[in-house]
Amino acid sequence: MSSRKVNANGLAMHVEERGEGPLILLAHGFPETSHAWRHQLAALAAAGFHAVAPDMRGYGETESPSEINRYSTLDLVGDLVGLLDSLERENAILVGNDWGSTIAWQAALLRPDRFKGVVAIGVPMMDNPPVPPTTLFPETPDARFYLLHFQEPGVAEAELERDIEATLRKILFAASRDAGPRQPGDDTPNPFSMVARDCGLLGPLPMPARLPAWLSEADLARYVAAFARSGFRGGLNYYRNLDANWNYQRALAGLKVQVPALYMVGEQDVGLSIPGMQEVIASMPRLVPELRKSVTIADCGHWAPQEKPDEVTAAILDFARSIHSGT
Structure with missing residues (x-):
């Protein structure tokens, strides 16, 4: 694995990369870093692709601007366009998980000339709501x-x-899937749900007696070191731009994702417990007319690239090969 710093959109960006060939960019979510794609980097490179995973703006060894308004999806899409420029590549297939999926959808919507295919994991493409999102929660x-x-x-x-x-x-x-089954209305502790004012987000969450099999102590140590360096402010600032993103996205009303797309979600992803999420996923072809497939990954939670790396990699490779073969 090769690590280096590049200039992307005026930002000092840390990337992990491996392999040569057509470019696949991998965008992580919260709270992760480029290390979330460790399995895909190796496997995609072995299959003949140039796989690149950045620490996204505000994470790990990538620069973290102090201003909250510099974490909009326009800034984040700009970072990925800037990364393509730094790599001297005209275009790429873009893969995202969690927040990385939100950014990937927007990148495909705004710059189909630079992102010729999109793979989104967990977060589906969604309509802009009629009012600012923070008024709906x-x-x-x-x-x-x-x-x-x-x-x-x-x-x-x-x-x-x-x-x-x-x-x-x-x-x-x-x-993750290890926390137990997720069904609408169940009371399994969920970090992405309601937060009690008296005990915060972490209070109700169990401390696992041991790490899940998909996450080693060495992997966790990598994440701990990264967040000890960056803190959580950068990642949280993504959420603090939800209403600002909604405001600019009103100018994109009616625009559709016009590049080939693949959607994947873990069968036990916590997002599926949100009321109406299944209907949102089913309606995606209206917003993404080139959606090739929606895949549900069995026995898998929110961290699909880490929990089920073989299944995720195989789906990415099938999709990427179809793009490059023109099928």
């Missing part, structure tokens, strides 16, 4: 949706950075 006197919990600068940072190792152990476990 549930809130009670005792609890509020986690996206609202993340809005006030400093609040979530203080909680998540108090013990970074414990934070990552809890969140990575709780959103």
Whole structure:
């Protein structure tokens, strides 16, 4: 594996890369880094592709601007376009998980000349809602949706950075298949759900007696070191731009993703427990007319590239080969 720093969109960006051939970019989510794609980097390179996974803006060894408004999806798409320029590549297939999927959809929507195929894991392409998203999230006197919990600068940072190792152990476990089955209305602790005002996001989450089989102590140590360096502020700032993103996306009303696309989601992904999510996934062809397939990965939670690396890699490779063969 090769690691280096490149200039992307005026940002010092750390990337992990491997292999030669057609380019596949891999965009991670929250709370992850480029290390989330460790399995795909090796396998895609072995299959004849140039695989590149950046630490996204605000994460790991990539620069973290201090201003909240510099974490909009326009900034993040700009980073990926800038990365293509730094790599001196005209275009790429773009793969994302979690927040990386949101960015990948927007990149494909805005720059189909640079991103000729998109693979999104977990997060489907969605319509812009009729009102700012933070006005739609549930809130009670005792609890509020986690996206609202993340809005006030400093609040979530203080909680998540108090013990970074414990934070990552809890969140990575709780959103994985190992935490138990996910059904609408179940009470399995979920880091991406309602947050009680008296105990925060982490309070109800179990501390696993041991790490899941897909996450070694060495892998966790990599994540802990990365967040000890960057903190959580950069990643949280993505959430703090939800309403700003909604505002600019009104100018894109009616625009569709016109490049080939593949969607994957873990059967036990915590996002599927959100009411209406299955209907959103089923309606995606209206927004993504070139959607080739929607795949549900059995016995898999939110961290599909890590929990089920072979299945995810095989699906990416089938899709990428079809793009390059013109089929």
